[in-house]
Amino acid sequence: MLIGVSILTFFIIRLAGNPAFQYLPAHPNPQQIEGVIKQYHLDEPVYVQYFYWANGVLHGDLGWSKTAKMSVSDAIGQKFPATFELALLSTAIAVAIGIFMGTRAAVHANSAEDQGARLVALVGVSLPVFWLGLILLMVFYAGLHVLPSPDGQASLHFDPSTLRVHTHFLLIDTLLSGNVPYFVDVVAHLILPSITLAFASTAIIIRMMRSSMLEVLGSEYVRTARSKGLPESVVIRKHARRNALIPTTTVIGLTFGGLLSGAVLTETVFSWGGLGQWAGDAAQNLDTAGIMGFTLLTAIVYVLANLVVDVVYAFLDPRVRLG
Amino acid sequence: MRGADESGQGTKRADTKRPKDQKPRSRQRMALARKTSELRLALAPRWREIRFDLHLMSKSVTSTAGVVLIVMLAIVAIFPFLFAAPPPGRDPFIIPVNFDPQYVNPLPPSAKFPLGTDADAASIYYGVIWGARISMTFAIEVVLIGAGMGLVLGLFAGYLGGIVDEVIMRLTDVFLSIPGLILVIAICAVLGRGLEATKIALLATWWSGYTRLIRGSVLSVRENSYIDAARASGTGELKIMFRHILPNSWTPVIVEATMDMGTVVLVLAGLSFLGLGAPLGYAEWGIMVQTGHLYLVSGYWWTIVFPGLAILTFVLAFNLMGDGLRDVLDPKMRR
Secondary structure, X not given: OHHHHHHHHHHHXXXXXXXXXXXXXXXXXXXXXXXXXXXXXXXXXXXXXXHHXXXXXXXXXXXXXXXXOEEHHHHHHHHHXXXXXXXXXXXXXXXXXXXXXXXXXXXXXXXXXXXXXXXXHHHHHHOOHHHHHHHHHHHHHHHOOOOOOOOOOOOXXXXXXXXXXXXXXXXXXXXXXXXXXHHHHHHHHHHHHHHHHHHHHHHHHHHHHHHHHHHHHOOXXXXXXXXXXXXXXXXXXXXXXXXXXXXXXXXXXXXXXXXXXXXXXXXXXXXXXXXXXXXXXXXXXXXXXXXXXXXXXXXXXXXXXXXXXXXXXXXHOOOOOOO | OHHHHHHHHHHHHHHHHOOOOOHHHHHHHHHHHHHHHHHHHHHHHHHHHHHHHHHHHHHOHHHHHHHHHHHHHHHHHHOHHHHOOOOOOOOOOEOOOOOOHHHOOOOOOOOOOOOOEOHHHOEHHHHHHHHHHHHHHHHHHHHHHHHHHHHHHHHHHHHHOXXXXXXXXXXXXXXXXXXXXXXXXXXXXXXXXXXHHHHHHHHHHHHHHHHHXXXXXXXXXXXXXXXXXXXXXXXXXXXXXXXXXXXXXXXXXXXXXXXXXHHHHHHHHXXXXXXXXXXXXXXXXXXXXXXXXXXXXXXXXXXXXXXXHHHHHHHHHHHHHHHHHHHHHOOOOOO
């Protein structure tokens, strides 16, 4: 599958026109063109070029990103923590709210609460991510002045190089270094982007949780548990919700891919400085190497997320055996 | 129905032999009447089904709300000139501007500009109205072509199986393993800016979801005994595929396509916001939010709020309708 993705991305790069111009000055002389063509094997057939490129990719050479002004693999390494932190936090938010609201909606099916959850879910998938981000900024930053401006992960006067710990995850770094004002600033910067990013996944998780919970609540073991005289809260928490979580896990894994595409827009709105914003910049400036690196990375993350889901699935549902 | 068809043909042929006789004509009329009544009888269950579907839909609050919103949007999209007249002789999709210095800053909503203006007196109201037409035509084109491609590919993969299935589905898997928006961004970046390029990029990716969906239901429909019966009576493969299998397996695609109308507009708006979709100055909601976002701190809220609300309304309308349709068309959920 990843081979297929790599062929596809390579094909798209080649649609962009002669790749030699990526490595040439604005007004090259013929000798420079000749040199670049020789150096990058551009005079050979396309399928041979693919193998050169794939060989490079396997050795971590994804080309030069002109928007990040560094090699694509360096850029990914440097920008990954910021995006990962954001994605992880918004997944946590989405999972918590989604499971809570989905359970409530199913337990009180067809009540006002259920209709409310349905409306939240529908609006959630219909909201343009970037617009939500802008509206939140307009209210909480420009209007109420309670949250900081969209200037990335922390205010500019904080310098990450002053921190004692370097995991590149700012939340952890600031906390471990004991720099409380810095930590508070990072948290304040995280609130709006993570809510923005979480919205769409929350909606999907609510729906999934509601439908699988309804299915479980109609099953015989729930009836048995009730007829044993167990309190309703125990039935819901121990018997129903645990089993309803199984299909929901799959969806959570799948929303992770959606989260990465949402990150492109969210990070652009909040100038987050992670992978998403870089991909957005690269797309606007025809930085093909950058875009392709990002596309390939997303595909890998997506496949990995599915793998993790499969493993977690086996853990949650003893009937599933791997291998 | 088939029998009625043939008997009708038979009387017609008999007529041509004796054109001046009166009697055959009345017989012809009788045959015609019989044909129509048979047709009505044959269609009755289908019509009853449709009426039942409509009845169910009208009972569901969400789908009714969705249909009402879609009808309103469609009216605006078909007759935008009734709501906001374009300046004569200009491309109506470009919001008219006025470079008079008094209009440099955005103006708040007023009688002349109901939803306020962006810089240079670019009316937000005008953009929201004409944006409906851009979004509607764009979404219809992408969804129809994409679903059509997916239907045909999925049908061939599911029905023929074997090597055809293998090739089509591996290709589909590759497209599905990259999140939609990111692949579209990549293709757009290569093709350059503009609505046409965006459309091509979306079409290049949008078929894959439908292909997988239709293949799944074709695989189960294929096993029905009426397919065997059709084959036993000598029906051609293509006819089996398009007359017997397709109509019985496209229900999930209808729901998906309805919701995708909204998703396509979301993606278009997102791409425009990134600077890849519609060019600056166009009456497209995403690029309007993008221009408005420069005024985030200046308090010109109307430049961001109204185009965004337009996107939300459009997408929500189709999601509401799709949500209702799913309940109606899924036989497990109804009755």
